[in-house]
Amino acid sequence: MKNNVKIARIQADLTQQQLAEKIGVTRQTISLIEKGKYNPTLKLCLDICYAVNKTLDELFWVERDHHEEN
Amino acid sequence: MKNNVKIARIQADLTQQQLAEKIGVTRQTISLIEKGKYNPTLKLCLDICYAVNKTLDELFWVERDHHEEN
DNA sequence: AATAAATGTAACATATACATTACATAATGC
DNA sequence: GCATTATGTAATGTATATGTTACATTTATT
Numbered sequence: 079m080k081n082n083v084k085i086a087r088i089q090a091d092l093t094q095q096q097l098a099e100k101i102g103v104t105r106q107t108i109s110l111i112e113k114g115k116y117n118p119t120l121k122l123c124l125d126i127c128y129a130v131n132k133t134l135d136e137l138f139w140v141e142r143d144h145h146e147e148n
Numbered sequence: 149m150k151n152n153v154k155i156a157r158i159q160a161d162l163t164q165q166q167l168a169e170k171i172g173v174t175r176q177t178i179s180l181i182e183k184g185k186y187n188p189t190l191k192l193c194l195d196i197c198y199a200v201n202k203t204l205d206e207l208f209w210v211e212r213d214h215h216e217e218n
Numbered sequence: 219a220a221t222a223a224a225t226g227t228a229a230c231a232t233a234t235a236c237a238t239t240a241c242a243t244a245a246t247g248c
Numbered sequence: 249g250c251a252t253t254a255t256g257t258a259a260t261g262t263a264t265a266t267g268t269t270a271c272a273t274t275t276a277t278t
Contacts, residue, residue, distance in 0.1 A: 079191070
């Protein structure tokens with residue numbers, strides 16, 4: 079679950095805490111998503127996009143990798 | 149949770165059943181997502197994208213609506 | 219270096235995505 | 249009309265996303 083949330087958050091000059099509050103989620107959730115340790119729901123992905131002014135593709139799109147494990 | 153899955157699925161000439169099998173999910177899950185009745189995980193969104201050859205933005209992006217009722 | 223701020227992460231609880239089974243209705247072909 | 253296929257949806261179970269609390273580690277500031 080690689081993504082660009084951390085980069086976008088830093089560009090938006092937000093801490094995990096601030097981003098979490100903007101979205102209404104806990105800091106831990108942001109941390110785990112940035113670390114790729116879990117699989118957020120679409121609604122949460124969209125909320126993150128809105129908070130850092132990016133689209134889904136910019137933050138979460140990954141080409142299919144034929145050798146993907148998982 | 150409006151999305152364009154149904155349109156893309158039909159364009160790809162797949163039934164809900166066929167799409168579900170391609171992805172490894174049940175037909176019910178596809179049906180509920182198309183009806184906007186729930187909030188799929190990112191992984192499932194990506195699997196749907198791959199199956200119908202669209203990107204996240206094409207299938208799931210929605211501009212923030214200030215009057216969203218969720 | 220010491221202190222504070224930011225981040226990682228673990229244990230446990232709760233909500234909900236998704237599976238399973240089942241049945242009903244809608245659409246399509248004979 | 250009847251049979252078949254596609255779709256909607258309800259009940260119940262399971263897995264996992266997310267919350268809560270708490271503490272450890274890393275990074276920034278002085």
